[in-house]
Amino acid sequence: MRVLAVGAHPDDLEILCGGTLARFSREGHDVVMCHATSGDRGSFVTTSEETAAIRDGEARRAAEICGAEHATLGLHDGEVNAADPAQRTLVIDLVRDTRPDLILTHHPQDYMSDHNEIARLVFDCSFHATLPLYETSRPHHEKVTPIYYMDTVMGLGFQPTEYVDVSEVIETKVAMLEAHQSQLVWLRDHDGVDIVEQMRTATRFRGLQCGAQYAEGFIPCLTWLRGMTKRLLP
Numbered sequence: 153m154r155v156l157a158v159g160a161h162p163d164d165l166e167i168l169c170g171g172t173l174a175r176f177s178r179e180g181h182d183v184v185m186c187h188a189t190s191g192d193r194g195s196f197v198t199t200s201e202e203t204a205a206i207r208d209g210e211a212r213r214a215a216e217i218c219g220a221e222h223a224t225l226g227l228h229d230g231e232v233n234a235a236d237p238a239q240r241t242l243v244i245d246l247v248r249d250t251r252p253d254l255i256l257t258h259h260p261q262d263y264m265s266d267h268n269e270i271a272r273l274v275f276d277c278s279f280h281a282t283l284p285l286y287e288t289s290r291p292h293h294e295k296v297t298p299i300y301y302m303d304t305v306m307g308l309g310f311q312p313t314e315y316v317d318v319s320e321v322i323e324t325k326v327a328m329l330e331a332h333q334s335q336l337v338w339l340r341d342h343d344g345v346d347i348v349e350q351m352r353t354a355t356r357f358r359g360l361q362c363g364a365q366y367a368e369g370f371i372p373c374l375t376w377l378r379g380m381t382k383r384l385l386p
């Protein structure tokens with residue numbers, strides 16, 4: 153399969169579904185990790201341009217550790233907007249370029265707008281990507297791609313219906329997140345959290361729910377045209 157994972161910011165995929173992506177990659181599937189924004193507004197010490205360049209390098213390194221391909225939409229933090237026609241074209245072309253069999257993205261009710269708007273963009277544009285008369289520079293995708301919503305940050309308001317055992321790849325997941333060194337500092341200084349410890353705890357918590365050492369939780373998007381007769385997660 154070709155698996156497209158779309159997170160709002162560099163580090164979201166690593167926190168919320170990094171173990172599942174590592175498993176997909178390890179099991180021979182092609183994985184594309186896309187962050188919508190450049191992470192350009194999360195620093196007390198560097199300029200937006202400097203921050204974006206640092207975070208791009210960190211995200212590329214994390215994708216490399218996963219064995220995934222790196223992609224970004226290059227949007228500004230805080231400006232993800234599902235109603236913006238230019239952003240819709242970017243996501244349609246992301247789908248048309250990657251031609252996924254499965255998409256992982258944010259749950260529509262997470263803790264901040266960029267996450268929720270990306271959920272909406274991916275839901276809408278993975279449908280519109282199949283319309284030949286929704287013309288962009290790329291040919292239309294053949295099918296409306298199934299979507300799994302990944303966990304919310306700290307699992308708040310999210311009841312998983314599917315779990316992926318990531319016990320064997322937990323250290324890969326940790327290494328992917330630790331590639332985001334500038335983000336670890338930012339989240340410590342801005343939010344008072346050790347994000348690696350938080351991620352490990354949340355992944356352990358999901359593991360305890362399903363009888364695994366570590367796990368990640370998901371909810372399938374079960375609208376018409378996206379129903380699945382078999383499980384697509386590892």
Ligand SMILES: [Zn+2]
Binds near residue numbers: 160267
């Ligand atoms: Zn985020």
